[in-house]
Amino acid sequence: MFDQSPYESRLEWGERGVREAAARGDIVIVVDVLSFSSTVATALHYGAIVFPHAKDEHLSAFAKRHGAAIINGRSEAAAAGVATLSPVSFHPGHAGSRFVLCSLNGAVCARAGASATALMAGCLLNVSAIAAEAARLRAATGASVTVVPCGEKWTEPLPGENALRPSVEDYLGAGAILHALGGSLSPEAEVCAGAFLQSRGRIAELIWECGSGRELRDKGYGADVKHCSRVDVFTVVPLLREERFEVAAK
Template sequence: MSVFDQSSFQCRIEWGRRGAREAAKRGDITIIVDVLSFSSTVVTALHVRAEIFPYPPPVNEKVKAYAHQLGAELMLSRAEAAKMGKHSLSPVTFSDADQGKRFVLCSLNGASCVWIASKVSALFIGCLLNASAVAEAANLIQKQTGANITVIPCGEHWEDPKEDENGLRPAIEDYLGAGAIIENLQGSKSVEAQLCMGAFQYAKSNLNKFIWDCGSGRELRERGFAEDVIYSTAVDVLQVVPILQNDRFVNFVK
């Protein structure tokens, strides 16, 4: 047992891929939060009844063969997708026309964390769009099983970190998304979880501005994807709760 594992509490928060590994090791109910944009994209895709198969990076021949085997479209980078009219790690590229279609989604942060924590009994995808709904699902599983809950804000990665540097860059949009979920979780909350919830409660009256002006929001806006930022900042507008089953996400049914 690690002194850092928040083990005396039922609701915890851990960052990134290492945090996903710790949650998986404990067998916690796990909620992956990557607001801009893995989580928001998965939630939106399931809302229009598309199928999403997560896959860890890099995008190479192996993942292309996996998508081909599934009869799925391999989602492209935003820039490539915009040129080709395809789907990308952008929630606004999905519509009702995608019902029943299959997609393979490869991403550095969200998909990597999912892959690491994939063996837990319940792995959910959460964001601002479905914060209350995913918390309700996690509460139900916790009541049924007695398992604890860990929320994983994925964060971003610094470009070109040196060998002796940690590549994780905490991202406030993921922290605020995690806080919105934690606010609705039942059971005792670690100090770390309480502070994360407090950050959301402080920011929620001005949430659009905070995420619009944060580093990740500015990056997407400068690349021409302001619509993604605006869309992903809405709170509790979708009731979809993606849960990982047989290597794909399905909508959780109570």
Template sequence: MDYEIKLEWGARGTRAASQRGDIVIIVDVLSFSSTVVTAVQHQAIIYPYPPPLNEQAKAYAQTKNAEMVWGRAEALREGGHSLSPLSFGAGDRARNYVMCSLNGALCTSAASQIPTLLIGCLLNASAVAKSAQRFVQKLNRNITVIACGEKWSDAANQENNLRPGIEDYLAAGAIISQLQGSKSPEAEVCAGAYEYSKHKIERLIRESASARELRERGDDADVIYCCQLDKYAVVPMLYEEYCTEADNR
């Protein structure tokens, strides 16, 4: 059966969705998606760039007249914006940024050729679901929600380095639960996980492996911020190389 709503994991799942020509929603709560949503809420323009963050990435930023978004540790040395969503604010309107990350930016680049790629998280779960549904009506395409997950830093040869993250799974479920159409078993279970957990979602995410890593580095404020449901109505969409607010006209 060709389900209308699917769930996939990571860059490989993104490639599968891209090959099907699906509408794709990238979900990386901690914190690529949350940071892009926040930046676009403040009318910044984001150029996602696949890892690593190296001289090539910096050269790309120069071609786009853009500033680099650093990892949290690098931002302490270099100054400027970081992958923390709290580093963006009202002063970023109409400014260009290149954002490189191990998960969300990688998945976004893996699906860069598809007709419609949206960025979702808890902060805009309802808005991104509504936007995706409108694109279904316009394009007559199915939807795949991508839970980006994390990567094991010490995976041995031949080991899969994807580390599923419950923060992405629950946010994907929050989005899927609002989508209309036949759901794959994976999507149905994901939506069910959200419905079961929604009354305690902040506590679960704060105690997740990904959140603990941030909290141990002093970024608890980021975790609290990213756990907010439907804070914004903005929906970032990838237009060729950059993300800005989706035009649903």
């Protein structure tokens, strides 16, 4: 009922938005700028293979089944000198390596939308490439495109309280993709694209100073914030297929 019909380009939020869009048969783009989507795009740019998964009791078995290493948190993995959720930890030496990437938001949303007509990981780093592939798939399948900023989660929500915390960086990333994607925009999508257009001259500054950016900076990961704030530096399109992200064929 509340599916933003009959628009070609739509906006939803978080895991529920992904599930609803996938159930409709939409093409889904999950956007987690800091940092899941940016890390996936960076890892695939360097030839790594990424399997998204929640950090739960099934994680170890999932990783073993795919012969993949579980990516640790930033601080633990950085101390060991291995790849982390930090996108800047990836480099050409990771080509062909298999990783399970966990996050509370992006990875969970990616798994929730696995049944979509197509599910891609979008961010500021690959705006034009993601929009072009989504437009191509929309023309080929007739499916609408739903862009889903994943947002963050509040810590220690009260019982029954919604844990989703909408985030500026994901909203701006989604707006950039929707602006590039075009087609008929739902009111929700139009406002989101407008937010990007209003802010596009200050994207790096706004993400640097937003709550999520400040949180990462305070923990010593300012390089992540700078990297993830760049627009259109990669042409890679991460497409979820058989539980892993692979580069969409051009």
